[in-house]
Amino acid sequence: MPVLRTTARRSKRTLITAALALTVVAGTGGWAAGSAQKAVTGPPPGAAAWRADHSLGLPLPDPATAAPAEVARFFGSLTDRERHALAARHPLTVGNLDGVPVTLRYEANSLALKAERDIRRARAADPAGTLQDHQEARKAAARCADLLRPGRRILAFDPRGRGQVAQVYGDLTTAERTAVIVPGSDIDLATFDRSNDPYGTPAGMATSLRAQMAADAPHTRTAVIAWAGYTTPVGVGPDAATGRLAEAGAPRLARLLAGLAATEVPAPTVLCHSYGSVVCSLAAPGAGRGAIADLVVFGSPGMRRDTVAELRTTAQVWAARDASDWIGDVPNVELLGLGHGEDPTDPVFGARRVSAERAHGHTGYLAPGTDSRRNFAAIALGRYGDVR
Known part of the structure; x- marks a missing residue:
């Protein structure tokens, strides 16, 4: 009997939802409160430059395929100097790559945020931009500056989308x-x-x-x-x-x-x-x-x-x-x-x-x-x- 009641309840809810879905699809205006988004997927930004980097004399783990455990082993095999050099050359990749030591990610994301802040500030002053472009750039620069405040530990930062x-x-x-x-x-x-x-x-x-x-x-x-x-x-x-x-x-x-x-x-x-x-x-x-x-x-x-x-x-x-x-x-x-x-x-x-x-x-x-x-x-x- 409990199984029958559960089945009946689900059937009733299915009919209600079907009616709701048909109503929304028919009216289309029901979706006006939201807009479709393009999802950010794939490896961290800068992955192509990362893959092309042979400065250490060995291939770097592919951000698209390397498991976090593999990334952790790789960074564990490096010297402090090598780790910091990679963070400086590829801040967006290192800052978003799971398996990288936590404190190194903080360091990389600080560098990435400073670079993005400077890019946005330049756009805000670009005479070729519109008033709206300048306003949006100033807001984005201020957002980056806020995330750079002392004491903030930024584990990931991706400016895309x-x-x-x-x-x-x-x-x-x-x-x-x-x-x-x-x-x-x-x-x-x-x-x-x-x-x-x-x-x-x-x-x-x-x-x-x-x-x-x-x-x-x-x-x-x-x-x-x-x-x-x-x-x-x-x-x-x-x-x-x-x-x-x-x-x-x-x-x-x-x-x-x-x-x-x-x-x-x-x-x-x-x-x-x-x-x-x-x-x-x-x-x-x-x-x-x-x-x-x-x-x-x-x-x-x-x-x-x-x-x-x-x-x-x-x-x-x-x-x-x-x-x-x-x-x-x-x-x-x-x-x-x-x-x-x-x-x-x-x-x-x-x-x-x-x-x-x-x-x-x-x-x-x-x-x-x-x-x-x-x-x-x-x-x-x-x-x-x-x-x-």
């Missing part, structure tokens, strides 16, 4: 407990740490999570990575309703996680917000066994899987959704490429449900004083008995 960035909060080289924040829609280089709606940004979520971890375990060394390393959907449009951008972003997340393991960073708790949970679902199998300690999804539209078992991960999977989150009104099925499937907070999915009391809306899960923030910190600290 809308721009991608990852920042580390804490000392990743000595951390005992780590976490990675994977954001949802409308996040890029410009919105990574915007001041409005801070807990809807990877920077704001990472800062808040680490503050809670520090309050709960002041003697534990922690680090949290705010990762905006994939092309996210913009608005509520077809990109947000399909898996296209998640499929493009998942290999990038999988490589990040494999790179952390290759550089001996403790397996992180990966916290996936909204559309980010779709990315995490597709990345989990490719990250490697043991690369993820715990997988936490919150405000999820679905993970394009029907059960936890289909995620093919050794990580414990947790799910949270607050009562006021509009994502709860999204039908949890996948049909004709639209929708993301089963609700991860539904018992049939098999994840451990996490309380999100006092959280408000779609982006309030890591706001101070919420059950979800305390629960997420407890999971990241491995204090499972404290999770409500």
